[in-house]
Amino acid sequence: MAAMTASLEWLLAQHDLGLRLVAGVPAREQLTWVHASDLVDPTPWLTGGELVLTTGIGLPRAGGEQRAYVGRLADAGVAGLGFGVGVRYAAIPAPIVAACSERKFPLLEVPLPTPFIAITQAVARRIAQQEVASLQQALTYQRRISRSAIRTG
Numbered sequence: 001m002a003a004m005t006a007s008l009e010w011l012l013a014q015h016d017l018g019l020r021l022v023a024g025v026p027a028r029e030q031l032t033w034v035h036a037s038d039l040v041d042p043t044p045w046l047t048g049g050e051l052v053l054t055t056g057i058g059l060p061r062a063g064g065e066q067r068a069y070v071g072r073l074a075d076a077g078v079a080g081l082g083f084g085v086g087v088r089y090a091a092i093p094a095p096i097v098a099a100c101s102e103r104k105f106p107l108l109e110v111p112l113p114t115p116f117i118a119i120t121q122a123v124a125r126r127i128a129q130q131e132v133a134s135l136q137q138a139l140t141y142q143r144r145i146s147r148s149a150i151r152t153g
Contacts, residue, residue, distance in 0.1 A: 008051070012026055020108065021108055030079065031050065035052055036116045040060065046076055052082065053116045054082070081100065
């Protein structure tokens with residue numbers, strides 16, 4: 001069975017989260033999970049397809065190092081970056097926005113009132129809903145096959 005995902009486009013449509021796309025194209029990106037990290041390099045703990053959430057607390061202030069951070073995430077196959085504003089930065093730093101724009105790497109602004117766990121829970125629910133729908137479809141097919149086998153031998 002294929003891994004279930006939630007699209008970045010679907011996540012952005014969850015208006016109660018208040019997420020805003022700042023850079024990149026969300027339609028192509030499928031999220032396998034959401035991972036919050038303020039590490040300068042979280043990539044050793046990622047497998048690809050994640051939406052990485054950060055408040056920027058661990059990011060260096062130098063623009064070149066911020067751009068390198070985006071490069072590491074994109075090169076690791078991360079689906080996008082959610083940047084929580086209002087903790088260390090009032091707005092997403094310009095070097096982050098520029099690097100994401102240049103690479104067409106999805107960048108979401110996460111407003112201060114939105115807890116990171118709410119984003120994780122939304123994606124987890126979506127993936128669980130897809131898994132249930134897939135199992136229900138398999139059960140429906142199995143019932144049809146069983147009925148046909150009983151009728152025709």
